[in-house]
Amino acid sequence: MAYENRDDEDDDADDLDIRIQAGTIPNYLTQAILVTLCCCVPFGIVAIVHAAQVNTHQARGEYEKALKASDEAKKWCWIGFLLGIPANIVIFLLQIMGELG
Amino acid sequence: MTEPQSLKSPRSWGPRILLVLSAAVVVPLGATLLYHFSPTEYDFYPRCMFRLVTGLHCPGCGATRCVAALLHGDLQQAFAYNPLFVVMLPFLVFGAMRIAYSTWTGKQMRGYRLPAWALKTLVGLLIIYWIARNIDVYPFDLLAPHQI
Numbered sequence: 001m002a003y004e005n006r007d008d009e010d011d012d013a014d015d016l017d018i019r020i021q022a023g024t025i026p027n028y029l030t031q032a033i034l035v036t037l038c039c040c041v042p043f044g045i046v047a048i049v050h051a052a053q054v055n056t057h058q059a060r061g062e063y064e065k066a067l068k069a070s071d072e073a074k075k076w077c078w079i080g081f082l083l084g085i086p087a088n089i090v091i092f093l094l095q096i097m098g099e100l101g
Numbered sequence: 102m103t104e105p106q107s108l109k110s111p112r113s114w115g116p117r118i119l120l121v122l123s124a125a126v127v128v129p130l131g132a133t134l135l136y137h138f139s140p141t142e143y144d145f146y147p148r149c150m151f152r153l154v155t156g157l158h159c160p161g162c163g164a165t166r167c168v169a170a171l172l173h174g175d176l177q178q179a180f181a182y183n184p185l186f187v188v189m190l191p192f193l194v195f196g197a198m199r200i201a202y203s204t205w206t207g208k209q210m211r212g213y214r215l216p217a218w219a220l221k222t223l224v225g226l227l228i229i230y231w232i233a234r235n236i237d238v239y240p241f242d243l244l245a246p247h248q249i
Contacts, residue, residue, distance in 0.1 A: 024209030029220065030196025036227065037161030037186065041151075045224060052220035059217065088147050095148065 025066045027054035028073040035077050039084025047076035120204045135169040141248070158234045160185060160227050163246030182246045185230050 029051040036044025050073035057066035140146045151159040163182035170179040171187070179187050202210045234244035 024211060026203070026209055027214075029215070030193060030200055033189065033193065033196070033223075037164055045227065048220060048224050048227070052217045052224065055214055055220060056217035058214070084150075087150050091150050091153060092147055095144070 025054055025058055025063070025070050026074075027051040027070060028077050031077040031081075032073060035080035035084065039080050039088065041080045041084050043076050043080030043083065047073050047080060050076060116204050120201055124201070132168075132172060135165070136172045140166045140169050158231075158245055160231050160234075162234075166246065178249050181243075181249050184244065185226075 027050075028047065032044055032047035032051050034044075035041065035047060050069050053069035054066050054073060057063070057069055138145075146165050149159055149162050151157065152162055161183070164186045167179045167182040167186050170176075170182060171190075176187070199210045202208075230244065233241045236242070237245075
């Protein structure tokens with residue numbers, strides 16, 4: 001693992017700390033918006049709210065909370081995606097069958 | 102809570118292959134289909150399930166027709182189908198680039214992060230937009246997908 005920042009105060013800085021210092025806790029905002037718009041499920045909204053919390057906590061320096069919010073945002077993106085995509089496929093198939101019948 | 106999974110970098114080539122596949126195949130193919138087969142004439146495109154179930158417009162309704170209109174360079178028509186989507190598209194493209202970067206390198210892209218109030222405003226805006234485009238009275242019905 002390459003350490004970009006050599007003058008770390010912590011010598012035993014783990015992967016997590018490096019990312020926190022880089023200020024790059026993922027907030028999954030793009031994914032959340034895409035889930036909201038493409039899958040048409042309210043779960044995307046929940047994900048955007050969690051994405052906002054990532055930014056709030058990170059700005060205040062509460063990195064543990066930011067990481068938790070990040071995981072929540074990711075979770076809700078997946079829930080929306082995994083419920084939305086099969087539902088869309090089912091509707092698509094029904095559409096085709098309806099046209100054939 | 103378990104240790105956050107979100108910070109692990111991709112160890113395999115799977116996500117990268119998916120990334121290249123979507124950039125080189127899915128996006129160009131989708132754009133070609135949308136350009137040559139108008140969503141207003143062909144109905145093999147995925148429908149909005151919220152609209153099918155409730156009969157109401159969701160914030161994303163009209164986005165497919167919107168992209169098709171944009172591919173034809175018809176900005177006015179694109180706005181008529183989904184104004185919010187047109188406004189958000191540059192941000193979504195930028196976001197897609199960020200995702201591509203982190204998928205490829207396993208690192209998050211450094212750079213400016215939107216303040217939390219901006220995201221909260223976005224949530225509020227989405228909900229207001231969601232309601233407003235279902236009001237069938239003059240200024241609001243302009244927000245619902247319509248053909249010029």
